[in-house]
Structure formats: C-alpha cells, structure tokens
Amino acid sequence: MNRASKQKVTTYLTALIGTILLLIGIVLSISVGAADIKAQTVLHSFIQWDESKEQVIIRTLRLPRAVIGVLVGASLAVAGALMQAITKNALASPQVFGVNAGASLFVVLSLVLFPGLSSASLVYAAFLGAALGGVIVYSFASGGGMTPVKLALAGMAVHFFLSSLTQGVVLFSDQGKDALYWMVGAINGKSWTHVELILPWSLGGLILAAALSRSISILVLGESLAQGLGQKVTQIRILAGLLVIVLAGSSVAVAGPVGFVGLIVPHIVKKLVGGDYRRIIPFSALFGALLVVYADILSRFIAYPFESPVGIVTALIGAPFFLYLAKQGRGIKQ
DSSP states (O other): OOHHHHHHHHHHHHHHHHHHHHHHHHHHHHHOSSSOOOHHHHHHHTTOOOOOHHHHHIIIIIHHHHHHHHHHHHHHHHHHHHHHHHHTOTTOOTTTTTHHHHHHHHHHHHHHHOTTOOHHHHHHHHHHHHHHHHHHHHHHHHTTSOOHHHHHHHHHHHHHHHHHHHHHHHHTOTTGGGGTTGGGOOOTTOOHHHHHHHHHHHHHHHHHHHHHHHHHHHHTTOHHHHHHTTOOHHHHHHHHHHHHHHHHHHHHHHHOOOOSHHHHHHHHHHHHHOSOHHHHHHHHHHHHHHHHHHHHHHHTTTBTTBOOOHHHHHHHHHHHHHHHHHHHTTTTOO
C-alpha cells in the first residue's frame, strides 16, 4: 500500500472513529446530569416523543445544550484553523489573539447599556467586538514588521486588556453581574432559541470555510506560489478573517468566551490527517465538537450536582497545551 492509500485509509478511519465518538458523546451529554437518564430512554426519545419527565428534560434542556456544544466547538476549532493558516502562527486562536475578548467586551457592554437588546442583536455586537480585537492585535503586531512572536505577544496583551475592561464593567454594574458566569464560557441552560441564534451563522461559516479550504492550502505554501497559481491572496485573507469573526463572534454571543478550542484542535487534526486544509477544516469541525461536548460532560462533575462552566475544562486542557507549544518554539514557524 502506497503513502497516498495509507493516508486515505487513515482519513476514513479517523472520520469514522470521530463520528462514533461524537454520537456517543451526544448521548452521554443528554444522559448525564443532576437527573440521570438512561441511554435507552435517550435513544427512544429520538424515535418517539411522549410527555414523560425524562423526555421533557431531554427536549427542553439536554438536547439543545448538546447541539450548542457541537456548534460552538466546531465553529471555534475552524476559526482557530483559519487563523493559524492566514497568520502562519501555530499559537493563533480566537482566544489568544483577542477575538474572543473583544466579542465578550461588546456583548457585556450591550447588556449593560441596552438591557432590552434582543439576543439576535447581541450577535452583531459580538461581531463588532471580535473585529475590533483582531484589528487592534494586527495593528500593534504590524508596526516595524510583523513576526509570529510579535503577533502572539500583541494578541495576549490585547486579550488581557480587553478582558480586564470586561471584568471592570461587570464589577461596577448591576446588569453586568448577570454575565459573570457566562464570561467563563458556559453552554448549560441553553434552549432552542440559542440554537436558532447560532445555527445560521455557524453552518454558513463552516460551509464557506470548507469552500475556501483549497485556497487556504495553497496560501500556506507561500504567498509568491499562491499568486503564481492565480490565487488572490489579499481577498483570501480578508474572507478568512471575516469567517473567523462570524464563527468566533456567534459562539461567544451564545456561549461566552470558551477558550483554547481553536488552539488545541487544529494541532491534533494536523497530526491525524496531515497539512491539507481540505481535510483540516472539516476534521477541525468534527474534533472541535468532540472536545466541547466531552468537556461539557466533565464540567458537570467538578461541583456535582451543581453545574460548572465548560470553559473551566477547556482552560485546564488548553493552558498547558499553549505553554507546551511555546516551549517547543511552535509559535515561531507554522
């Protein structure tokens, strides 16, 4: 069996195993909680609905929570993969580069200044904040010539600055205190309204990212080569940046700044399926969903039977991973 055939087999097996694990994770996510529900009851609920207590819990609480976990995980992971490609920085992610922090700041400000603002409007506020965070980081990093190290340092500095502003708003505003739990990154308590809110942005962004994956694969080989092959480099970067804002911003608007998903997942995916973004994008979506769904399950046992934000688990995993990448020098070269 030649190398190409082995790669295909590995890709198919990875897709199959990942899909099975995700389906198992969704069933577990619906089953596990303060009120445990048998897996058989969960599976039966997909075939036939009734008015039992268990199925009411599944229909109104557990299932939308699992769907939110899938969409948020997929969106953040793909946003991270796109950021790592267009910046050529292995440390790039919405969390590290201030995108999540900017979106969080604008969402919290909107909640404080405009308490009656609709949930749909919060998404647009998140988009503006995400764009602001990204632009500030890019502006600071590009002065005197951009390097991966400068980009990472500027990103972390802006992230902490915007996060501090958000915390200040929360501390000095009664309305802002309602967002304190959300700021850690949480998907519990979500309903079908939140699913409807994120679904068009998430699916649209993921589909466009998949359509852009071939151009991204060429771009990472080098700008000169990409231009020689007829690629419009500037337009590709702008479109990829807009997709990052849409995917990360909509996720933050619904679930808060769930951290490090966009940093961890693309690296795992590259190890499994190689460096072609035609595979990296869809597999990042799959494994991002996997990470958030299983992290959400683990978060329920931190202070059982009380709920804990999923962002605590992703931070516990992601922070050491970030330090490992920095120590290995992976942020210097993509």
